[in-house]
Amino acid sequence: MSDLYLGGEPLAEVVRSGFVESRHSGSVVVLDAAGQVAAWAGDVLGPVFPRSSNKPMQAVGMLAAGLVATPAELAIISASHRGQPVHVDAVRGVLGDIPPAALGCPPDYPLSDDARDAVVRAGEPRQPLFMNCSGKHAxxxxxxxxxxxPLAGYLDPAHPLQVAARQGVESLTGEAAAAVGVDGCGAPLLAVSLRGLATAFLRLVSAEPGTAPRRVADAMRAHPDLVSGTDAEGHDTHLMRALPGLLIKGGAEGVLAAALPGVGAVALKIDDGAMRPRLPVLGAALSRLGVSLGAHADTPVLGGGTRVGQVRAIW
Known part of the structure; x- marks a missing residue:
């Protein structure tokens, strides 16, 4: 979470066996189809680090700089993948003749439990290829x-590649980055406002067909399995499958951004970085645009493997 972040308002609460156990505060903004603020809570103008929600915008910057990629390749480049075999194969495809050793992201195991278990059983070590941001790095x-x-030093903010990626973020958000940090994968991380983030996602889905922003949005929606994963935690994948036209990309530390063409966009940040309030809050936000997430907004609380409560939006 950015230390520039100013804090928000109560957005969700954890209810266990009928008792309110805790509350999560944060900020959320809802834009209508014209890009005007339709609803908001907390601080939506102060800068936050959107974490992996920046990836589609960085991909746009890469296309503008001359990247040639298929829709499936654009999807994995914009992904926070779960390290399933299809994801690792897709990253290898983007690399082509570039050796995996050139990847600047840290070695890791797959996020998917099944994929991680298979890797461990095979005796394979942690690898940069398995890291959830390896598509972006490829x-x-x-x-x-x-x-x-030069491939060496490509993570330096002054490298021409990062200058191009920054232009993608700033052109879509309509904001100059308020700060430059380092993301968990080692790449430069740009701070923007939640309103700017929502604006960027609305522009991605509203852009003219064939343009760089629309190509990224269309690629992610055409290949949702590559954007996160097919296991239970692949929320971006499952939501884009369930709601035709939806573009959604989560980020670490409680960030989520989504947009539907002709409907509007949402961006949210949970103050304490918790991830489980995101879907209930997203559901509450989209309901203001007349869109229902249905059961996808349900986040259960388990006790002994049995449902004993839920995380629910109070905004």
Missing amino acids: GMLRTCAANGW
């Missing part, structure tokens, strides 16, 4: 190769 390396830019 896209960055491929963009460098296309331009003749």
Whole structure:
């Protein structure tokens, strides 16, 4: 969470066996189809680090810099994948002749339990390929190769690749980055407001067909299995499957951004970085645009493997 973040309002509560156990505060903004603020809570103008919700915008910057990629490749470049075999194969495809050793993200095991267990049983070590941001890094390396830019040092904010990625973020949000940090994967991380983040996602789905923003949005929606994963925690995948036209991308530390063409967009941040309030709050936000998440907004609380409560929106 950005130390520039100013805090928000109560958005969700954890109810266990009928007792309110805790509350989560945060901020959320809802834009209508014209990009005007339809509803909001908390601080939606102060800067936050959107974490992986920045990835689609960074992909747009890569396309503008000369990246050539298929829709499936754009989807994995924009993904926080779960390390399932289809994801690892897709990252290898983006790398092409570039050696996986060039990836600057840290070695990791897959996020998917099944995929991680298979890797461990096979005796394989942690690898950068398995890291959930490896698609983005592969896209960055491929963009460098296309331009003749050095692969070494591609994570430096002053590297031409990162300058291009920053232009993608700033052009879509309509904001200059308020701060530059380092993301968990080692790449530069740009701070923008929640309103700017929601604006960017609305522009992604509303752009003219064939343009770089629309290509990224269309690719992610055409290949939702690559954007997160098919296991239970692949929320982005399951929501894009369930709601045709929805573009959604989560980020660490309680961030989520989503947009539907002709309907509007949502961006939210949970103050304490908790992830489980995100879907109930997203459901409450989308309901203000006349869209229902149905059972997808339900976040159960378990006790002994049995449902004993839920996380529910109070905004």
